[in-house]
Amino acid sequence: MTKNAEQQLVDPFEAALGVSDVKGRSPWEDAWHRLLKNRAAVYSAFIMGFMVLLVVFGPMLISWESDFTDWDYTSSPPSLESGHWFGTDAVGRDILVRTLEGGRISLLVGLVATIVSLVIGVSYGATAGYFGGTADRMMMRVVDIIYALPFMFLMILLMVVFGRHILLIFVAIGAVNWLDMARIVRGQTLSLKNTEFVEAARACGVQDWAIIRRHIVPNLLGVVIVYVTLTIPQVILIESFLSFLGLGVQEPMSSWGALVSDGAQDMESAPWTLIVPSVFLTVTLYCFNYIGDGLRDALDPKDRL
Amino acid sequence: MAKHSLRRLLGLIPTLLLLLTVAFFLIRVAPGGPFDAEKALPPEIQANLNAKYHLDESLLQQYFRYLGQVVSLDFGPSYQYKDWTVNELIAQGFPVSLTVGLTAIVLAFFVGTMLGIAAALRQNSTVDYSLMGFAMLGISIPNFVIAPILILLLAVYAGWLPAGGWDWGVPSMVLPIVTLALPAIAYIARITRGSMIEVLHSNFIRTARAKGLSESIVIRRHALRPALLPVISYLGPAIAGMISGSVVIERIFSIPGLGSYFVQGALNRDYTLVMGVVIFYGVLILVLNFLVDLLYAWLNPKIRYDQKR
Numbered sequence: 001m002t003k004n005a006e007q008q009l010v011d012p013f014e015a016a017l018g019v020s021d022v023k024g025r026s027p028w029e030d031a032w033h034r035l036l037k038n039r040a041a042v043y044s045a046f047i048m049g050f051m052v053l054l055v056v057f058g059p060m061l062i063s064w065e066s067d068f069t070d071w072d073y074t075s076s077p078p079s080l081e082s083g084h085w086f087g088t089d090a091v092g093r094d095i096l097v098r099t100l101e102g103g104r105i106s107l108l109v110g111l112v113a114t115i116v117s118l119v120i121g122v123s124y125g126a127t128a129g130y131f132g133g134t135a136d137r138m139m140m141r142v143v144d145i146i147y148a149l150p151f152m153f154l155m156i157l158l159m160v161v162f163g164r165h166i167l168l169i170f171v172a173i174g175a176v177n178w179l180d181m182a183r184i185v186r187g188q189t190l191s192l193k194n195t196e197f198v199e200a201a202r203a204c205g206v207q208d209w210a211i212i213r214r215h216i217v218p219n220l221l222g223v224v225i226v227y228v229t230l231t232i233p234q235v236i237l238i239e240s241f242l243s244f245l246g247l248g249v250q251e252p253m254s255s256w257g258a259l260v261s262d263g264a265q266d267m268e269s270a271p272w273t274l275i276v277p278s279v280f281l282t283v284t285l286y287c288f289n290y291i292g293d294g295l296r297d298a299l300d301p302k303d304r305l
Numbered sequence: 306m307a308k309h310s311l312r313r314l315l316g317l318i319p320t321l322l323l324l325l326t327v328a329f330f331l332i333r334v335a336p337g338g339p340f341d342a343e344k345a346l347p348p349e350i351q352a353n354l355n356a357k358y359h360l361d362e363s364l365l366q367q368y369f370r371y372l373g374q375v376v377s378l379d380f381g382p383s384y385q386y387k388d389w390t391v392n393e394l395i396a397q398g399f400p401v402s403l404t405v406g407l408t409a410i411v412l413a414f415f416v417g418t419m420l421g422i423a424a425a426l427r428q429n430s431t432v433d434y435s436l437m438g439f440a441m442l443g444i445s446i447p448n449f450v451i452a453p454i455l456i457l458l459l460a461v462y463a464g465w466l467p468a469g470g471w472d473w474g475v476p477s478m479v480l481p482i483v484t485l486a487l488p489a490i491a492y493i494a495r496i497t498r499g500s501m502i503e504v505l506h507s508n509f510i511r512t513a514r515a516k517g518l519s520e521s522i523v524i525r526r527h528a529l530r531p532a533l534l535p536v537i538s539y540l541g542p543a544i545a546g547m548i549s550g551s552v553v554i555e556r557i558f559s560i561p562g563l564g565s566y567f568v569q570g571a572l573n574r575d576y577t578l579v580m581g582v583v584i585f586y587g588v589l590i591l592v593l594n595f596l597v598d599l600l601y602a603w604l605n606p607k608i609r610y611d612q613k614r
Contacts, residue, residue: 148320150590152549153567153583154327160571160579161331237447244449244553245568257449264453264557268461278450286445293441 031222034298041294044287051284055103062097067252069093078272087272089262098254099277105255106281109169110236114228116174117235121181122224126212128182129189140186143179151176155238159247166249169242173235181227188223192216222299229292233285240281256281310599317591324587325375329368332576380581385573391581394566399585401471402555402562406547409482413489413543418536420490421497422524425532428502436494443491448550452484452557469559481558485550489543496539501532530604537601541594548586 025033035041069091078087078095086096128139158172192198193216201211240257242248249255256277263274346354355361359370374381380391424436459480460468467477504510505528513523552564559565563582570578 144316145320145323148317148591148594149324149327150545150549150583150587152552153586154324154331156552156567156571157328157331157579157583160574161334233445240447241449241549241553244447245556246572257447260450260453264449267453267457271457274453274457278454282442282446282450285447286441289441289445 031298035294038294038297040290044290047283048287048291055100055107058100059097086276087270089273095273095276099259099280102254102256102259102277103280105249105253106236106239109239110232112170113173113235114231116170117177117181117231118228121178122185122217122220125182125185126189126216129186130193130212130216143182147179155242156247159242169239169248173238177231177235184223184227185220188220189216192219226292226296226299229288229295233288237285313595313598317595320591321588325372325584328580328583329371332580333364375584381577383575383578385575391578394578395563395581395585398561398563398566401560402551402564405481405485405562406551409486409547410544412482413486413493417490417493418497418533420494422501424498425501440491440494443487448484448488449553449557451487452554455480455484471560481554481560485547485554489547492539493536496535497532500535501528504528504532534601534605537597537604541597544593545590548590
C-alpha cells in the first residue's frame with residue numbers, strides 16, 4: 001500500500017475525530033518524554049555533561065601541571081591570588097588540576113569496566129536465555145556460584161598478587177560486574193524468545209546466532225541502558241575503594257579515591273585536600289544514580305522503587 | 306522446609322570450594338615467595354624453610370594439604386606476624402569487627418525502615434522528597450568520604466568524640482558504627498518506601514480500611530509484614546557490603562578488627578593471613594545469606610518450598 005492510499009484510508013477517521021495528521025509515537029519517544037519530565041534526572045544529566053567536559057578539557061586550560069610542586073605554596077588554602085583556586089597539597093601540587101586528572105582515570109575506569117561487564121553479561125545472558133534447558137541451568141548455576149563469592153576480598157587479593165596495573169583494574173572490576181547483567185538479560189531473553197517476531201524469524205530459517213544478534217539483543221536495549229547507568233557509579237565506587245586502600249592506581253597516576261585517601265591523611269592541617277576530590281566524586285555518583293533512576297522510571301513505567 | 310534448607314546448605318559447598326581454589330592458586334602464581342629476602346638465603350636454610358611450610362611438595366599436594374587444613378579449621382601460621390597463627394589473629398580481630406558490624410546492621414534496619422515508612426505514608430510530600438534526597442545522598446557518598454568528614458567535624462573541630470582508636474567504650478564506637486550503617490540506612494529506606502507504597506495500594510489493605518480499622522492498625526497489622534519482605538531479602542547483600550565496608554572503616558578509625566589485619570596482610574604480602582581472612586569472611590557471608598533466605602521463607606507465606614506445585 002502506498003503512502004497516499006494509506007492516508008486516504010485514515011482521512012475519514014481523522015475527520016470524524018476532528019484531528020488532522022495524527023502522528024504516532026514510538027515507545028522510545030514516550031520514554032524520552034517521561035525522562036524529560038523527571039527534573040532530577042535532567043539536571044543530573046546536565047551536571048554530568050559539564051563534569052565530563054571539565055575533566056576532559058579542564059587540565060588543558062589550567063596553567064599548572066599536575067606533578068608540578070610549587071614550593072612557595074605548600075598546603076596553601078584555596079585562594080585566587082596564588083593561582084591555586086582550590087589550594088595545594090602538602091608538596092605544593094595544585095589540587096584542582098590533580099582532581100580533574102584523577103577524574104579522568106575514575107571516569108575512564110567507570111566506562112571501560114562497564115563496557116567489559118556489558119559485553120560479557122549480555123552475550124552470556126542472551127545465550128543462556130535463548131537456548132534454555134540444560135545449557136541455561138548449567139550457565140546460571142555457574143553465575144550463582146560465582147555470585148556468592150566475596151568479591152571485594154578476591155579483588156584485593158588479585159591486586160596484591162598481580163600488582164596494581166590499571167588494565168588489571170579494568171578487567172577485574174568488569175569481570176565481577178557482569179553477573180547482574182547476565183541475570184537481567186537472561187530473564188528478559190526468556191520472555192522475548194517466545195514472541196511472534198522471533199518465531200517468524202525462526203520460521204524463515206534464520207540461524208540461532210543471527211536471531212540473538214538481530215532480534216533479541218536490540219530488544220534488550222532498554223533494560224541494558226538502565227543497568228549500565230547504574231553500573232558506572234558502582235564501578236567508580238569500587239575503583240575508589242581500592243585506591244583508597246592503596247591498592248588501586250599507582251603514582252604518578254591518580255584517581256578520586258586515591259586523592260580522597262591522600263586528603264584524609266592531612267585533613268587536619270589542610271581540609272581542602274580532602275573536600276575538593278570528595279565533592280567531585282560524590283557529585284558524580286549522585287548524578288549517575290539519579291540519571292539511572294530516571295531512566296528506569298522512563299523505560300519501565302511500572303511503579304518501581 | 307528442612308529438605309530445602311539441606312539442599313541450599315549443600316549448594317554452598319561448590320561455592321566454598323571455588324573460593325578456596327581461586328584464593329589458593331592466585332597466591333601460588335604470585336611472583337616471589339614469602340621468604341624472598343634482599344639477601345639470598347643459604348640454600349640449606351631455604352630448603353629447611355620450604356620443608357617446614359611444605360613448599361617443596363608438588364602444587365597439587367600442597368593444595369590438598371591446605372584443603373585438609375581448612376576443613377579442620379586450621380589456617381596455618383602467619384608469614385608476617387611471627388609466633389602467631391592465622392586462627393589466633395582472626396580470634397583476636399573478629400570480636401571487634403562483629404561488634405561494629407552487628408550494631409550497624411541492627412541500627413540500619415530500624416532507622417532505615419522507619420524513615421522509609423515515614424516517607425511512604427506522606428508520598429510525594431516535601432517530607433518524602435527530602436528524605437529520599439538524603440537517602441540518595443547516603444547511597445552516593447562512599448563511606449570512605451563520609452568517615453574523614455565526620456572525623457573532621459565531630460572529632461577534630463567539635464571534639465565530642467574520639468577521632469579513632471578502640472577501647473570497647475561507647476564513644477569510640479559511635480563514629481565507626483554510624484558511618485558503616487549510613488549507606489545501608491539509605492538503601493533500606495528506599496526499599497521500604499517503595500514496597501510500602503506498593504502494599505498500601507493492594508486489595509487486602511483496601512479491605513482492611515473498608516472494615517473501618519484505624520490507619521495505624523492497618524499499617525502495623527497488615528501492611529508492615531509484606532512491606533518488610535524486600536528489606537529482608539536485601540539484608541544478605543547489606544551484610545556482605547558491611548563486611549567489605551568494615552575493611553575501610555577499620556582502617557580509617559584505626560580499629561584493631563579483622564579488616565585491619567586483612568589490609569595490613571595484603572600490603573605486607575602475608576599470604577596465609579589474607580587467605581585465611583578471605584575464606585573466613587566468605588564462609589560468614591554464605592552462611593548469613595543462607596540464614597536470611599530461611600528468614601525470608603519463614604516470613605513469607607507465599608513461599609513454601611516443600612509443597613508440590
